[in-house]
Amino acid sequence: MSHDPAQRAASIRDVAQLAGVSHQTVSRVINDHPSIRESTRQRVLDAMEQLQYRPNRAARALVTARSRTLGVLSTTAAALYGPVSSINAVQGAARDAGYYLAVAQIPQLDDAGIAAALDHLLAQAVEGIIVIAPQDLVLEHISSARLAVPYVTLQGGSEYVARELTVDQEAGARAATAHLVSLGHRRILHLTGPLVWFEAQARAAGYARELEAAGLAVPPLLEGDWSAESGYRAARSFLRDPEATAVFASNDQMALGVYHAAREAGRRIPEDLSVVGFDDIPEAAHFWPPLTTVLQDFTELGRRSVERLVAEIEGGEVPGPASLLPELIVRASTAPAPA
Structure with a gap:
């Protein structure tokens, strides 16, 4: 009684039979052996495609000592x-x-x-x-x-x-902070990500260095957890500070939370409060107003x-x-x- 190949996954021998070559030749094609004629290689690849044959990666790794x-x-x-x-x-x-x-x-x-x-x-x-x-x-x-x-x-x-x-996270944070300094802001707050993250540490360091270079005081950091909710909670406390006219949030989601809190507190963006984010998430261009942020490639x-x-x-x-x-x-x- 013969098997119907349609009822089971194609094997290397099925491919060999269809392509009219030995199963060793099929194996060489699978493993990119250099000594295969291009016409033969193509015939084997066509047969594999027709039978929807997928080489077994585990078996292949045993043969080639390469899992790719x-x-x-x-x-x-x-x-x-x-x-x-x-x-x-x-x-x-x-x-x-x-x-x-x-x-x-x-x-x-x-x-x-x-x-x-x-x-x-x-x-x-x-x-x-x-x-x-x-x-x-x-x-x-x-x-x-x-x-x-x-x-x-x-x-x-x-x-x-x-x-x-x-x-270079620090360079990105310095650029964000320098932009706010250049607009005449003097009390610029920073909402960090969780400080166990290297990115959050580096962005906070860049912010502080840029303020120091401009001869401005570095206010205490506010720590968020990357979520919009944490940005909202942190902003509710610092929006009571009338001297603060700008905030640099360590990511765009937290900046979104700042938007929410500012609207609730009657602080207009950007007339009363400038906001910068980090990451340039696809939605950042569609915040209202569209968010100034730092793009990473x-x-x-x-x-x-x-x-x-x-x-x-x-x-x-x-x-x-x-x-x-x-x-x-x-x-x-x-x-x-x-x-």
Whole structure:
């Protein structure tokens, strides 16, 4: 009794039979063997397409000792625009380079949670890891874990700089603050993200340095948690300060919360209060008034991180640490300080 190939997944032998070649030839095509004639390769690829044959990655990794898989280690805060954009950018760049992507989220921010996520990736035989988890604890764990595969960090702290690819957060924060100073604002408040995040630390440092350079006092920082709700709560307290005419929020969602609180308190944006965000989320141009913010090039960051890992994996020229400059996008939420 013969099997109907339509009833089961096609095998390598089905492909060989349809293409009129040996199954070893099919195997060589799958593994990019250089000595295959182009016409033969095309015939095999056509047969694979017709039968919808998908090579078994695990079996292929055993044969080639290559999984062609990169791992992404991310925190559960991956619902945020920055981490999501980074993961999407890495996914696109990995696909272009001929690699699959395995993503592991750290379930809770402690050693056990980080170890579990790392084990999950290593069990999938990843050839390199991209860390999109910008907290001290994660990077400490990874640098002490003595990984057998190369890794790069996106937005690491300065002590991890040898493996780091970043957008210069401090430069972005300085540009945002300098913009407000140039408009004549003298008491500029800063709403930070959670200060266990490197981005929040770097943005707060850039803000403070820019104020100091302008000879202005640095008011106490207000800490949010990246959410619009935390921006709203923080703004309700600082809007009672009549001297404060501008606020720099460490991300656009918190800036949205500031908008809400300002409207409730009868403070008009930008006539009474100028607001700057960070990230340039797609919605920022549609806030009312449209939000002045800082744009990060996540696509380029993803491309460079994959380029660097693939160079290490494949023995190519490894580019050094890189920092991309973000760009200030000036819209209608900022204006000269009220007289």
